[in-house]
Amino acid sequence: MREIIRLALVLTLICAISAAALTIARNRLGPRIEKQNDFYVRGPALSRLFGQPAQELLDQKISFTVEEDVYPIFYIQEDGRITGLAVEAAGEGGYGGPVTVMIGLDLDRKEALGLEIILHNETPGLGSQIEKSGFRNQWKGLSIAEPADLRSQGGQIDAISGATYSSKAVMTGTNRIISLISHHREEILAEIRETEKEP
Amino acid sequence: MTTYKQVFVHGLWKDLPPFRLVLGLCPALAVTASAVNGLGMGLSVIFVLVFSNMFISMLRRIIPDKVRIASYIVVIATLVVLVEMLLKAFFFPLSQQLGIYIPLIVVNCIILGRAEAFASRNPVLLSMIDGFSVGAGFTISLTILGSLREILGAGCWFGRSIAWEGFEPFTFMVKAPGAFICLGILLGAMNLYSRKRGETFIQT
Numbered sequence: 507m508r509e510i511i512r513l514a515l516v517l518t519l520i521c522a523i524s525a526a527a528l529t530i531a532r533n534r535l536g537p538r539i540e541k542q543n544d545f546y547v548r549g550p551a552l553s554r555l556f557g558q559p560a561q562e563l564l565d566q567k568i569s570f571t572v573e574e575d576v577y578p579i580f581y582i583q584e585d586g587r588i589t590g591l592a593v594e595a596a597g598e599g600g601y602g603g604p605v606t607v608m609i610g611l612d613l614d615r616k617e618a619l620g621l622e623i624i625l626h627n628e629t630p631g632l633g634s635q636i637e638k639s640g641f642r643n644q645w646k647g648l649s650i651a652e653p654a655d656l657r658s659q660g661g662q663i664d665a666i667s668g669a670t671y672s673s674k675a676v677m678t679g680t681n682r683i684i685s686l687i688s689h690h691r692e693e694i695l696a697e698i699r700e701t702e703k704e705p
Numbered sequence: 706m707t708t709y710k711q712v713f714v715h716g717l718w719k720d721l722p723p724f725r726l727v728l729g730l731c732p733a734l735a736v737t738a739s740a741v742n743g744l745g746m747g748l749s750v751i752f753v754l755v756f757s758n759m760f761i762s763m764l765r766r767i768i769p770d771k772v773r774i775a776s777y778i779v780v781i782a783t784l785v786v787l788v789e790m791l792l793k794a795f796f797f798p799l800s801q802q803l804g805i806y807i808p809l810i811v812v813n814c815i816i817l818g819r820a821e822a823f824a825s826r827n828p829v830l831l832s833m834i835d836g837f838s839v840g841a842g843f844t845i846s847l848t849i850l851g852s853l854r855e856i857l858g859a860g861c862w863f864g865r866s867i868a869w870e871g872f873e874p875f876t877f878m879v880k881a882p883g884a885f886i887c888l889g890i891l892l893g894a895m896n897l898y899s900r901k902r903g904e905t906f907i908q909t
Contacts, residue, residue, distance in 0.1 A: 509769070516772065517772050517776060520776050521779055528786055532790065535790045539794045542793060545797070546801070630804070
């Protein structure tokens with residue numbers, strides 16, 4: 507009996523110290539990792555969506571909160587009007603967890619400019635193919651007036667064969683963004699105008 | 706009795722991973738498509754090896770025998786997650802290149818192997834030196850293998866082109882089969898050299 511208690515105690519102690527060390531490291535390094543992510547992943551993604559240099563686009567950002575979800579939203583302006591948004595959202599149901607997508611939106615034409623994958627944990631070689639431009643190009647010109655879907659469910663997007671969960675997760679993320687825009691478009695634009703006013 | 710010098714040197718030739726200490730072959734094949742990736746992976750392994758050997762040696766009288774593997778794995782996994790965070794924070798492009806092979810350091814048999822074979826029964830400083838030695842050997846092996854594959858397969862070294870007019874890259878070398886063949890060639894060359902020198906060597 508004493509032996510079992512000792513076994514359990516030592517293991518628990520080691521795990522507790524490990525958890526503490528990792529939490530501290532996460533708190534200290536988290537912000538820096540976010541910045542690196544912005545520079546190396548979000549920046550180029552925004553650049554590809556809007557065709558403008560990344561540095562300015564990264565500064566034009568708000569964090570929009572609905573219930574408990576926070577959505578990073580980037581925006582571009584032309585002649586003082588907000589003409590485009592890039593919304594980032596996570597789509598649940600991927601093979602390795604949620605897939606974080608970013609969709610560029612043309613507000614005038616009410617269609618998508620493109621899809622970028624920001625973060626995923628899908629199987630290399632299979633689900634990771636959602637990164638391929640062949641798949642992502644399907645989002646160019648996609649109407650955001652109604653929810654999108656995979657062709658197998660009656661929609662227009664071709665999934666990647668062998669990567670059903672990954673494709674579905676991207677669809678879920680897409681529809682979250684479409685739903686966000688259709689319900690909260692004016693609030694988002696208002697919040698952006700507020701941020702722009704601040705010096 | 707092993708001296709400090711013996712421990713420091715053994716990982717660099719006598720027990721060189723992955724050629725003499727035949728462990729860690731998976732990352733050795735997978736991340737050596739370029740020299741800088743091999744180097745980056747090797748340095749990460751040194752970090753994990755030194756500190757895992759240190760902690761496991763410090764705890765060697767406390768960890769009960771029955772849960773030793775579980776305890777070692779928790780220590781190693783914690784260190785690997787730390788390395789992953791450090792890489793993402795300070796060397797983001799490298800972390801993207803190395804991809805899933807960083808988290809896979811947890812199951813790199815070299816680390817568990819040294820923990821079990823050395824750190825669990827030796828004092829702390831000696832264990833740290835052993836970790837550094839084996840890690841450094843691994844780094845050298847990976848960098849050489851990576852350099853060979855990169856030079857032959859892409860005409861570059863550490864990203865800088867060293868090709869000349871009319872050089873046709875032997876692309877086979879940067880793919881998986883080329884990795885096996887390069888590894889085999891290096892291994893054969895090492896063995897030939899050792900035999901010529903009359904060294905008795907064992908591969909474990």
